[in-house]
Amino acid sequence: FSSVSTLVQRNPSFSTLNSDDISYFKGLLGEKNVIQDEDRLETVNTDWMHKYKGSSKLLLQPRSTEEVSQILRYCNSRCLAVVPQAGNTGLVGGSVPVFDEVIVNVGSMNNIISFDKVSGILVCEAGCILENLISFLDNQGFVMPLDLGAKGSCQIGGNVSTNAGGLRLVRYGSLHGNVLGLEAVLANGDVLDMLGTLRKDNTGYDLKHLFIGSEGSLGIVTKVSILTPPKLSSVNLAFLACKDYSSCQKLLVEAKRKLGEILSAIEFLDDQAMVLVLHHLDGVRNPLPTSMHNFYVLIETIGSDDSFDREKLEAFLLSSMEGGLISDGVLAQDINQLSSFWRIREGVPEALMKAGAVYKYDLSLPVEKMYNLVNDMRVRLGNLAKVVGYGHLGDGNLHLNISAPQYDDAILEQIEPYVYEWTYKHRGSISAEHGLGLMKANKIYYSKTPETVQIMASIKTLLDPNGILNPYKVLPHSINP
Numbered sequence: 298f299s300s301v302s303t304l305v306q307r308n309p310s311f312s313t314l315n316s317d318d319i320s321y322f323k324g325l326l327g328e329k330n331v332i333q334d335e336d337r338l339e340t341v342n343t344d345w346m347h348k349y350k351g352s353s354k355l356l357l358q359p360r361s362t363e364e365v366s367q368i369l370r371y372c373n374s375r376c377l378a379v380v381p382q383a384g385n386t387g388l389v390g391g392s393v394p395v396f397d398e399v400i401v402n403v404g405s406m407n408n409i410i411s412f413d414k415v416s417g418i419l420v421c422e423a424g425c426i427l428e429n430l431i432s433f434l435d436n437q438g439f440v441m442p443l444d445l446g447a448k449g450s451c452q453i454g455g456n457v458s459t460n461a462g463g464l465r466l467v468r469y470g471s472l473h474g475n476v477l478g479l480e481a482v483l484a485n486g487d488v489l490d491m492l493g494t495l496r497k498d499n500t501g502y503d504l505k506h507l508f509i510g511s512e513g514s515l516g517i518v519t520k521v522s523i524l525t526p527p528k529l530s531s532v533n534l535a536f537l538a539c540k541d542y543s544s545c546q547k548l549l550v551e552a553k554r555k556l557g558e559i560l561s562a563i564e565f566l567d568d569q570a571m572v573l574v575l576h577h578l579d580g581v582r583n584p585l586p587t588s589m590h591n592f593y594v595l596i597e598t599i600g601s602d603d604s605f606d607r608e609k610l611e612a613f614l615l616s617s618m619e620g621g622l623i624s625d626g627v628l629a630q631d632i633n634q635l636s637s638f639w640r641i642r643e644g645v646p647e648a649l650m651k652a653g654a655v656y657k658y659d660l661s662l663p664v665e666k667m668y669n670l671v672n673d674m675r676v677r678l679g680n681l682a683k684v685v686g687y688g689h690l691g692d693g694n695l696h697l698n699i700s701a702p703q704y705d706d707a708i709l710e711q712i713e714p715y716v717y718e719w720t721y722k723h724r725g726s727i728s729a730e731h732g733l734g735l736m737k738a739n740k741i742y743y744s745k746t747p748e749t750v751q752i753m754a755s756i757k758t759l760l761d762p763n764g765i766l767n768p769y770k771v772l773p774h775s776i777n778p
């Protein structure tokens with residue numbers, strides 16, 4: 298486990314749990330929603346990467362906004378620190394306690410409240426699992442504007458709280474655009490009802506945006522309303538090979554120009570990522586097996602006219618092949634092939650997990666320079682570790698992952714602060730879509746000015762004066778002890 302928690306001191310103003318607290322929670326939620334079982338606690342204290350580990354003694358599972366409100370009101374009055382946790386698939390150490398914070402998971406609040414088939418507006422509780430929402434909408438003839446590899450476990454409340462990006466952001470835009478409203482419970486138990494379903498509402502400050510991407514530091518999200526686009530009948534996916542990164546980038550520019558209105562995803566992975574996927578994931582094979590290529594790009598289109606879309610995509614692929622941007626490629630012939638191609642891209646994080654220790658960096662960078670960082674890192678690290686590059690090409694979002702047999706300070710010293718300085722120098726973001734969590738709370742100044750961070754801290758103090766919500770995360774420890 299990371300020694301990261303040794304860098305942070307437990308805030309002495311927080312209380313520790315006592316038997317009266319447990320009795321109160323049992324009275325409020327019933328015995329079975331107050332979890333003290335050691336095995337269960339071991340799981341919820343540990344993050345997806347098995348890199349961050351807390352020592353919470355209590356997991357609470359409320360079933361209603363009112364229960365969330367009572368929990369927070371009580372915790373605030375007792376100065377008990379709280380970590381909101383959803384699917385626990387976060388990758389920055391934000392969803393697990395650092396010390397003994399009480400874990401609150403709204404996973405039992407998983408009802409769909411309403412779905413309007415005319416507007417496509419879905420209103421649901423925050424504990425709904427993303428994949429379940431995708432299936433529900435599919436049956437209704439609609440799609441979620443958000444899709445990501447962790448869909449089987451992550452909850453919409455977790456997605457909203459991290460402002461998750463994912464595979465279709467290039468088409469549908471971010472949750473700041475798609476979330477029309479939400480309900481959140483503040484640290485003092487007050488319920489903020491901002492659960493609007495309007496496309497347009499300019500009545501003053503749009504406070505819901507504070508909760509989108511605030512990683513549980515300002516309140517617990519309990520309900521969400523989200524705009525969902527209609528499902529279109531024609532989906533095509535090409536799995537392509539490129540000889541160098543410059544070809545991937547040119548392919549992106551061409552795809553935006555020539556496939557614009559039907560382009561729904563454009564993702565890439567390098568040969569190192571492909572090697573790991575083929576080695577560590579069962580049943581995965583390379584769709585372009587004749588030789589290994591340096592880069593692979595997935596281009597997906599979604600449209601309403603099958604023959605038109607297919608023709609358009611085929612013409613694009615042919616001209617890209619003739620222009621030398623693509624060295625090989627294959628189009629998915631059926632739904633099974635389509636999901637097997639996606640499995641390769643979505644499986645990269647899992648393959649890296651199986652390969653050993655992993656250092657993850659999730660960066661927004663100018664797309665034309667993005668891969669230079671991967672090359673620079675390879676030079677810096679030599680034989681110490683494997684450097685893998687993949688991500689959301691269409692969004693300028695690089696996932697730089699560094700894989701090693703085990704965590705090693707000598708490796709970390711080669712990576713940090715170099716990676717953050719590189720990103721700062723290119724005016725990028727040190728967190729494109731995963732958030733800051735515990736991992737990057739102290740690194741915020743690489744991407745935000747001191748004046749901006751100060752306003753963030755003032756908002757935190759206004760909404761959570763005792764600092765009980767997800768302490769040690771998001772804001773730097775100097776101003777968020």
Ligand code: FAD
Pocket residue numbers: 345380381382383384385386387388391392403423444445446447450451452453454455456457458459460461462463464512513514516517518519643646647730731734767
């Ligand atoms: P958690 O991990 O449980 O929590 C995340 C943060 O939100 C924590 O800070 C937590 O305190 C807070 N939180 C959770 N629920 C609430 C709530 N109800 N109210 C307030 N705060 C809350 N991310 C992307 O952006 N794009 C991707 O493509 C992507 N792919 C992934 C693929 C894999 C295989 C994995 C493991 C992760 C991936 N992620 C991706 C990261 C992660 O899945 C997302 O950040 C996701 O949105 C987290 O949701 P969760 O339900 O697991 O939340």
Ligand code: 2HG
Pocket residue numbers: 388446463642643645646657658659688689696697698
């Ligand atoms: C993805 O796009 C996720 O696969 C995870 O955002 C990235 O693990 C990572 O670094």
Ligand code: ZN
Pocket residue numbers: 463688689696730
């Ligand atoms: Zn991603």
